[in-house]
Amino acid sequence: MSFVPKTEADFLKHPLFLKWIKSPNEELDRYWTVWCEKHPDKKEMLLAAKELSKSIKWKNQYSISSVDYDRILDDLILFNAKWDHQKKIKRINDDRSLVQVKWWLTAAASVLLIGVLVFNFFHWGQPSKDQRSEITxxxxxxxxxxxxxxxxxxxxxxxxxxxxxxxxxxxxxxxxxxxxxxxxxxxxxxxxxxxxxxxxxxxxxxxxxxxxxxxxxxxxxxxxxxxxxxxxxxxxxxxxxxxxxxxxxxxxxxxxxxxxxxxxxxNHLIGWKDRILKFQETPYNNVFDRLSRWYNVDFEFINGTGYDGKYSGEFKNETLENVLKGMEYSLNFNYKIEDGKVIINNK
CATH class of the missing domain: 2.60.120.1440 (Jelly Rolls)
Incomplete structure (x- = not known):
């Protein structure tokens, strides 16, 4: 949550923002919702960046390759970063109408740049051999x-x-x-x-x-x-x-x-490919870390509950509850599962 952008262009450089735009999901929606709650003064900027990114639909329209698309997008980001009007508008962004002007100027400038870039791409032909060999x-x-x-x-x-x-x-x-x-x-x-x-x-x-x-x-x-x-x-x-x-x-x-x-x-090292979960003299903190990754849950230990020693056991395509029942007997603990969290307490 330490990301603090100065312009819309900064969002276009953030990998989680680009991933959110291209492939939104519940986890990314939650991430950016929490981010907006922590940075309410940046919410308008995020929305403007989101609209700006949506305007870049010419990739599919013109069948531009991923390499060329990334190259043009880099130019777009650089253009936005150097757009002098951003600094002037930022000084007076307390005025709501001027915030809207800020958004429209940025979007208009970006759309204009897109047109120029696409025109240059097709007018002057394909990139040079050196550009085509560029690896992303x-x-x-x-x-x-x-x-x-x-x-x-x-x-x-x-x-x-x-x-x-x-x-x-x-x-x-x-x-x-x-x-x-x-x-x-x-x-x-x-x-x-x-x-x-x-x-x-x-x-x-x-x-x-x-x-x-x-x-x-x-x-x-x-x-x-x-x-x-x-x-x-x-x-x-x-x-x-x-x-x-x-x-x-x-x-x-x-x-x-x-x-x-x-x-x-x-089975201990590679069985995960076949949905086999095997612990072989594994320290208990590593056991819970692995269960957290395997079942997408977090563990909470009440009253400093902790376990020394090591654990051995093998489970094939088992539910989390069945795994915990197997461990419950040997470790003598109680557990309950609530909202993606496993709460553990000694009996």
Missing amino acids: WVSKSASKGVKKKIGLPDGSEVTLNSASILRYPSNFNENRIVQLEGQAFFEVVKNPELPFTVESGKLKTTVLGTSFDVSAYPEDLGFHVAVVTGRVKVATENGMSAIIDPTEATYFDVREMSLTKGAYDY
Whole structure:
């Protein structure tokens, strides 16, 4: 909520605003509603930016590619940022009518610029070869409680686990580098000339063609890379590296900055793909973190309720309530589920 724009152009630079305009959903609606409550003086500016973004319908009308669309949109944002009238109008925005004038001037200027940009695009022909080769980055995410399958430009496939984000270039002409925050299972198409690299926090995983799992949630204290087929090289920021083969995994300790290698249990590390939730001597705080991501809930512990030790258990396609019932017996607690929150108290 620290975003404090100075002009409508600032909204057009905000990824959550653009995502809200392109693909509105309940979560984003709630985000911007709360933002307006915290910044009531910026509500008119947000509405103006929203109307401005809606006027950019020429992408579909003229069948402009995503790369060219982004390039023109960047020019539009730059134009708005430099629009001198914004500063003058801002000084007198207490006058309601002048606020409306501010909106119309911005919108009119932007529509005028759109016309010029589109005219130039078609009048002078396609962009130069250097412009056409410009790479843009694509971002895909899976929210809590959701798993998503993604196809990459080279035909490789990625399955994203809950609360994870994957970023990758719009084409793999020069390299195959992707960035992961969270957990994903990769099935990589083999290409000896272009190794496939996953950057995840402090780890870098490089392969030619293989299938493997990477888990690197920012809040976790331990990351892993587990190989199913092929061979993988894992390297850390501080210079450690390991080669891992099928049935092997590397484990990275964030606090110790240490990298170890060993065997792994498939259901424990990769079973999530098949809706198998397995805990194997897992500290209880990690158990609740994982349940929070898996079922899209928050946990509230009454009167400082906390649990030491570790938990083991396996569940296949089970409801949250069935999982909690299994834990309730061993931990001796009471729980209730209300409005997306699990409230836990000792018996």
